[in-house]
Amino acid sequence: MKFARKRDILIIAAVAVAGLLLWAVLRGAFAQPGVYAEIYYQSKLVETVALETGAEESFSIEELPKVVFHRYADGSIAFLESDCPDKVCIHAGRLRQVGQMAACLPNEVYMKIVGAIADPDAPDLVIG
Amino acid sequence: MDEKPLGKKPKAAGAKRIALLGILFALAMVLSIVEGFIPVPVPVPGVRLGLANIVVMFALLQLGRRDALGLTLLKAGFVAVTRGAMAGALSLAGGSLAFCVMALVLALAKDKTSYLLLSVSGAVFHNIGQILMASLILGTFLWPYFPVLLLSGIATGFATSVLLKLTAPALQRLHLK
Numbered sequence: 001m002k003f004a005r006k007r008d009i010l011i012i013a014a015v016a017v018a019g020l021l022l023w024a025v026l027r028g029a030f031a032q033p034g035v036y037a038e039i040y041y042q043s044k045l046v047e048t049v050a051l052e053t054g055a056e057e058s059f060s061i062e063e064l065p066k067v068v069f070h071r072y073a074d075g076s077i078a079f080l081e082s083d084c085p086d087k088v089c090i091h092a093g094r095l096r097q098v099g100q101m102a103a104c105l106p107n108e109v110y111m112k113i114v115g116a117i118a119d120p121d122a123p124d125l126v127i128g
Numbered sequence: 129m130d131e132k133p134l135g136k137k138p139k140a141a142g143a144k145r146i147a148l149l150g151i152l153f154a155l156a157m158v159l160s161i162v163e164g165f166i167p168v169p170v171p172v173p174g175v176r177l178g179l180a181n182i183v184v185m186f187a188l189l190q191l192g193r194r195d196a197l198g199l200t201l202l203k204a205g206f207v208a209v210t211r212g213a214m215a216g217a218l219s220l221a222g223g224s225l226a227f228c229v230m231a232l233v234l235a236l237a238k239d240k241t242s243y244l245l246l247s248v249s250g251a252v253f254h255n256i257g258q259i260l261m262a263s264l265i266l267g268t269f270l271w272p273y274f275p276v277l278l279l280s281g282i283a284t285g286f287a288t289s290v291l292l293k294l295t296a297p298a299l300q301r302l303h304l305k
Contacts (some may be wrong), residue, residue: 016279103270
């Protein structure tokens with residue numbers, strides 16, 4: 001078997017370009033500063049954290065006292081400490097934009113940044 | 129591989145085959161441990177260089193689907209035992225998807241494909257399988273990670289294809305014939 005063939009290189013290059021475009025679109029289109037951070041434990045929303053308060057604070061959710069979040073004065077939030085073995089959640093760094101997520105799989109917790117919370121009673125879509 | 133044409137050769141006798149598979153499994157385990165020390169600068173959980181994929185690819189090319197699948201499952205079991213059930217589940221999902229895709233690529237285009245494409249598809253779909261499993265565990269579809277998975281899969285796939293090309297002669301000498 002050959003190491004590389006021209007057609008394969010083209011396929012891979014096309015996929016790489018698609019990947020870069022996708023990444024740019026996700027970063028660009030959704031680059032709004034987050035308003036709230038939603039923290040989910042075992043798939044249920046357990047905490048909604050306002051991000052624009054300008055106050056720095058470390059906190060945990062009551063289900064996981066060993067996992068510490070930190071909200072920064074500039075409106076970003078991050079996993080600060082965790083008792084998981086890999087610390088991937090901490091390495092995710094500070095989240096700021098709508099749509100960004102960080103997860104701690106062993107602890108079954110993740111958080112994501114959202115914009116203004118939609119009114120649950122309002123219709124999802126209005127036509128006409 | 130280029131050195132010896134891949135024909136249908138009779139499988140090595142039972143004991144030899146088990147010995148060979150044992151060596152390959154040991155190799156996969158060592159690679160799995162060693163690559164854990166090499167940080168991959170990607171903000172996605174569980175993305176690694178995928179060095180053990182070299183062993184699975186070699187098995188697919190030289191031994192057959194059944195042995196390659198066996199190695200994939202054994203590797204997932206090893207990860208589960210050493211790094212926990214979560215990591216094991218991710219390895220199982222990633223490894224199985226990567227195996228299916230690589231086997232499919234070989235079934236469809238064995239004479240027309242290359243180490244590079246095989247390796248990249250294995251790496252990319254290993255990442256995709258892992259993220260799908262993580263999504264399942266967390267209960268939310270982790271779609272923002274996909275572009276990063278594509279790109280890092282291409283990079284790690286390239287690295288492992290180079291390594292496969294370099295180590296193929298040595299691996300072939302393992303055939304104990």
